[in-house]
Amino acid sequence: MVKSIVLEDGKIIQIVQGDITKEEVDAIVNAANGYLRHGGGVAGAILRAGGKIIQEESDRIIRKNGPLEVSEVAVTGAGSLHPKYIIHVHGPRYGQENVEELLYESFLNAFKTAGKLGVKTLSVPAVSSGIFGVPKDLCARCFFRAVEYYFENYKDTPLSLIRVCNIDRATTEVFEKVSEEFFKLQR
Secondary structure, three states: OEEEEEOOOOOEEEEEEOOHHHOOOOEEEEEEOOOOOOOOHHHHHHHHHHOOHHHHHHHHHHHHHOOOOOOOEEEEEOOOOOOOEEEEEEOOOOOOOOHHHHHHHHHHHHHHHHHHHOOOEEEEOOOOOOOOOOOHHHHHHHHHHHHHHHHHHOOOOOOOEEEEEEOOHHHHHHHHHHHHHHHHHHO
């Protein structure tokens, strides 16, 4: 199931219920922790599907640069997955100060990184809404706010399709509902 929202400039946002490890896009976003240890949730699923090379590359990044700050991103290859890149973003934990702004920045930094990499198609999970506990509706609002800002302020971006992809129906339904409210209010 796919819901598409076409923006004025032809850029497309899609809400998809599915497995992000099966997405046929140029890059996917991983909801990561600061140490890029990909054990559970979306990160664990990506590692299991893409292979240990993803963890090895992540470990090298951490050894070289230290842990990621909240909202910071790192890029690895995607192992045996279809995408060329994985953009790992360290999203905030619920209860953390400024969680909404930090989550918005997490999404925005992922989009900026995708654009700099020349990515045309990107798939993103509901960052921080799993074990980090951010309510799904708050996550969705931050996502749509970041998408809108990015496309309005980065007109020359190669990025033309952003898919929000979640495995479970409940999260997908929240994103669908929030998208209807968000874009009705924006128009």
